[in-house]
Amino acid sequence: MNINNSIQEKAKELLAKNSVGVVVGFSKGTINNKSTPFFARTPVEAEKLICDSNCTQNLATYLHTIERKGKIGILARGCEARSVLTLIKEKQLNREDVYIIGIPCQGVAENGELHSSCKICTSKNPVIYDDLASEKVEDQEVDRFxxxxxxxxxxxxxxxxxxxxxxxxxxxxxxxxxxxxxxxxxxxxxxxxxxxxxxxxxxxxxxxxxxxxxxxxxxxxxxxxxxxxxxxxxxxxxxxxxxxxxxxxxxxxxxxxxxxxxxxxxxxxxxxxxxxxxxxxx
Amino acid sequence: MSRETDFNPKILAFLCNWCSYAGADLAGISRLQYPANVRVIRVPCSGRVDPFYILKALQQGVDGILVSGCHPGDCHYLSGNYVARRRFALLKKLLDYVGIEDKRVQFTWVSAAEGERYSQVIKGITEDIKKLGPAKRLVKKF
Structure with missing residues (x-):
């Protein structure tokens, strides 16, 4: 099963059971090779959710501003999971208020090549999650500095x-x-x-x-x-x-x-x- | 005349109320001599010194900055200088990293009993800044 299907399945199930009020993720953008942040609030909308190398934003940014009705579901790649964890640590968010769908990540692209931050990434797998959308990937050994x-x-x-x-x-x-x-x-x-x-x-x-x-x-x-x-x-x-x-x-x-x-x-x-x-x- | 003697730097010193300010006071009442280039601002604690103060002063054209508090373990508020020490480490390293001269901004500890040390610190930092010359980087030009 490809990762988008897996994300959509999981999001649909969560929204259908009403265990989350919204799933924060990405959908296909209006121009080629660009994705846009997307907030799925119904199982039908969940079918639009994707996550690929064109998803360049950090979704944790939306956790403070999003309209809250019940729990928030969020897709989180390695760095996003660390951002969510940081927000919880800084008491901006309760752990119980967020359902994290972890996504092992292969990096995001900018102008057709791997972004510089992804080239030295050492946390491709989410450190905190409730569910994983795919198998974990192998982390690289790299000199970050x-x-x-x-x-x-x-x-x-x-x-x-x-x-x-x-x-x-x-x-x-x-x-x-x-x-x-x-x-x-x-x-x-x-x-x-x-x-x-x-x-x-x-x-x-x-x-x-x-x-x-x-x-x-x-x-x-x-x-x-x-x-x-x-x-x-x-x-x-x-x-x-x-x-x-x-x-x-x-x-x-x-x-x-x-x-x-x-x-x-x-x-x-x-x-x-x-x-x-x-x-x-x- | 050489440039070194021509240049009279303006140095801003943030001194904590409980140790360094009293140390400066002791230097005064002991009649110790030190250069008159330093302008003192008394703060409640070295932990009160926000990086904003330092950056704002550099922007306004101050040639050197000294922040001084109680020795570690002697803080009037128990841990103010420990917290400040972490913050200043990052500020100092970052300023150095972007290219602000290493000696432009300095940190030290002076206790209330160290009037002699205070005058030595001021002599030392004034010499350092004279060697560096007037501040150019980060100074706001209108």
């Missing part, structure tokens, strides 16, 4: 000019923020006017600060699904900063985002033995 390490090897001037160049493309549309399941603050720091921390224009300094703070807010919360960079209309290399944060959080606090519910979030906890290597030496 090769790109970060290379970049760190450059001089500070080179890094700054790269950063400035990337940031200068940004038009502050906030598509990256809206595509991200971990960006759910009712009022984002860039929208605040009292106090108004940073300017709202596309002034280079303000935009740089936006990207720095975005990365900081993602530290220990980003699952590197790549939805932000796929949604960016200007092709800003957003993962450059979030990957660095992932590396620091792993090396300093031995924490990987979205892997289990028990472990305390790195910035909500501390250890007396934390590394002080960055501090001023006398």
């Amino acid at each position: 090769e790109e970060v390490n290379l970049f760190e090897g450059q001089s500070s001037d080179e890094r700054w000019s790269f950063f400035e160049n990337e940031v200068s493309k940004c038009i502050r549309c906030y598509a990256c923020r809206n595509a991200c399941p971990s960006c759910y603050c009712p009022s984002c720091f860039v929208d605040q006017s009292q106090p108004s921390w940073f300017g709202k224009t596309n002034n280079l300094s303000d935009t740089s600060v936006f990207h720095i703070v975005r990365a900081l807010h993602m530290a220990g919360r980003c699952v590197d699904c790549g939805a932000c960079s796929r949604s960016c209309p200007m092709g800003v290399n957003l993962r450059k900063l979030t990957l660095k944060m992932e590396k620091e959080v792993l090396e300093r606090f031995n924490y990987t985002t979205g892997m289990n519910l028990e472990e305390a979030a790195p910035l909500a906890s501390f250890s007396a033995e934390d590394n002080e290597d960055y501090m001023r030496e006398e």
Whole structure:
């Protein structure tokens, strides 16, 4: 049975039995090779559900905004399952309120090739699920931080000019923020006017600060699904900063985002033995 | 005259009320000498210092930033500086990563009894910033 049939069967059954009010998934889009997020609320609608390599959004994003009638069913690939787990951990969602149909994933495509975040993916199988749509796939062994390490090897001037160049493309549309399941603050720091921390224009300094703070807010919360960079209309290399944060959080606090519910979030906890290597030496 | 002596940097210091600010006070009442380049802002705890404060200051053209709190284990609020230590580690590493000079933003611990150390820290950071020259990166131009 192919995976779409299996998803549709499972969704139909859940909706028919009324055990969920809605199944969040994808359906075929209106243009070729694009899928669109789809909310199936009846067994008939469930026949439209699909999941393939053209499904580029992270569905966990819709969990905060969706109209709730009963439990929410959601299709979750490896990274989406980690996002859902992160939301549960951050108390944005109760585990009982969501039914997770896990989908072992082979990656999503962008412009005909595997997306950069999928190339270094080490969690293709969902870590949390109620039901699996297909057999698990094999995870790959890969150095996730090769790109970060290379970049760190450059001089500070080179890094700054790269950063400035990337940031200068940004038009502050906030598509990256809206595509991200971990960006759910009712009022984002860039929208605040009292106090108004940073300017709202596309002034280079303000935009740089936006990207720095975005990365900081993602530290220990980003699952590197790549939805932000796929949604960016200007092709800003957003993962450059979030990957660095992932590396620091792993090396300093031995924490990987979205892997289990028990472990305390790195910035909500501390250890007396934390590394002080960055501090001023006398 | 050389550039080093020409340049008088503006350095912003966030000092926690319970240790570092008292340390600065001790340096004062002990008549210890240190450069007058530093502007002190008193905060309740090093944990109160939001990365926003640091980034905003850099945007406004401050040449150097120092954040100082109680030594680990001595926080008035028990764990404020531990939490801050994690946050600052990430901020510092990220700023370094995007290309802000390593010594531009610095963190340290100064206790209320360390007036001497406070004056040493200020002397040291002023020298560091003089060597780096005026801040250019991240400064907002209108």
